[in-house]
Structures are given as C-alpha cells and as structure tokens.
Amino acid sequence: xxxxxxxxxxxxxxxxxxxxxxxxxxxxxxxxxxxxxxxxxxxxxxxxxxxxxxxxxxxxxxxxxxxxxxxxxxxxxxxxxxxxxxxxxxxxxxxxxxxxxxxxxxxxxxxxxxxxxxxxxx
Numbered sequence: 001x002x003x004x005x006x007x008x009x010x011x012x013x014x015x016x017x018x019x020x021x022x023x024x025x026x027x028x029x030x031x032x033x034x035x036x037x038x039x040x041x042x043x044x045x046x047x048x049x050x051x052x053x054x055x056x057x058x059x060x061x062x063x064x065x066x067x068x069x070x071x072x073x074x075x076x077x078x079x080x081x082x083x084x085x086x087x088x089x090x091x092x093x094x095x096x097x098x099x100x101x102x103x104x105x106x107x108x109x110x111x112x113x114x115x116x117x118x119x120x121x122x
Contacts, residue, residue: 002072004091006045007099008032010065016058026054030067046090047071057096066099 008030016026026049031042047069049057061067071093080086 003070004073005068005070006030006032006091007066007068008045010061010063010067011044012063014058014061016054023051024054024058025050026057028057028061030069046088047093047096048074048090049093049096053093053096060098068095068097068099069093070095 011029011031014026014028016024018024028047029044030047031044033040033042035041069091071091073089074092075087075089077085077087
C-alpha cells in the first residue's frame with residue numbers, strides 16, 4: 001500500500017501549468033513539522049495535483065496557507081544537463097483540504113478564529 005497523509009503550510013505560491021492535451025497540473029511545496037524539543041525540524045515536501053483540483057489549488061492557495069494532503073508517494077527520475085541522473089520524490093494528491101482562510105494565511109495563519117475547511121474533490 002502506498003498512502004501518504006500530511007499537513008503543513010505552503011512554502012510559496014503554487015505553480016499551475018497545462019499539459020499539451022490541456023490537463024491542468026499544480027505543484028507546490030509544504031513545510032511539515034516533526035520531532036520535539038531540540039530535535040524539531042521541518043521537512044519540505046513536493047505536492048502534485050492534477051485536473052480540476054489543480055485549478056482549484058492554483059486559484060485558492062497562497063504562501064502560508066495550511067493544507068491537508070492525501071495521496072501517494074512517487075519517485076521519478078530525469079537526466080540532468082550534465083548527464084547525471086536526478087531523482088525527485090513527491091506526493092501525488094488524491095485529496096487536498098484547505099484548513100484555513102486566505103486571510104488567516106496572509107496574517108501568519110494563526111491570527112483568525114475563522115476556519116474555512118474545504119475539501120477539493122477529484
């Protein structure tokens with residue numbers, strides 16, 4: 001079974017683009033905190049969303065927004081310009097849930113008591 005469920009804040013605004021066939025793909029990174037005490041750290045995870053959900057993410061997410069992502073882990077490779085092989089690990093999302101508002105994210109994510117949880121259907 002390959003299933004990942006992560007929650008974190010967007011590192012920067014998402015990027016949306018379209019394939020040659022016109023299908024939307026949105027990519028973004030989230031910071032996920034782990035550990036405790038002096039062992040706290042942030043892992044930066046790459047997220048890929050396809051189709052109508054990609055457009056919804058591209059139109060509604062901004063840097064700092066808190067999201068919950070459910071999907072599968074994918075490792076892909078490509079050849080770099082210098083001839084070496086590069087590997088990329090990412091989560092291909094099945095579901096993305098917005099856990100706060102754009103306003104709250106713009107204020108650091110914790111200034112608002114208003115929660116706007118919205119699941120993006122696939």
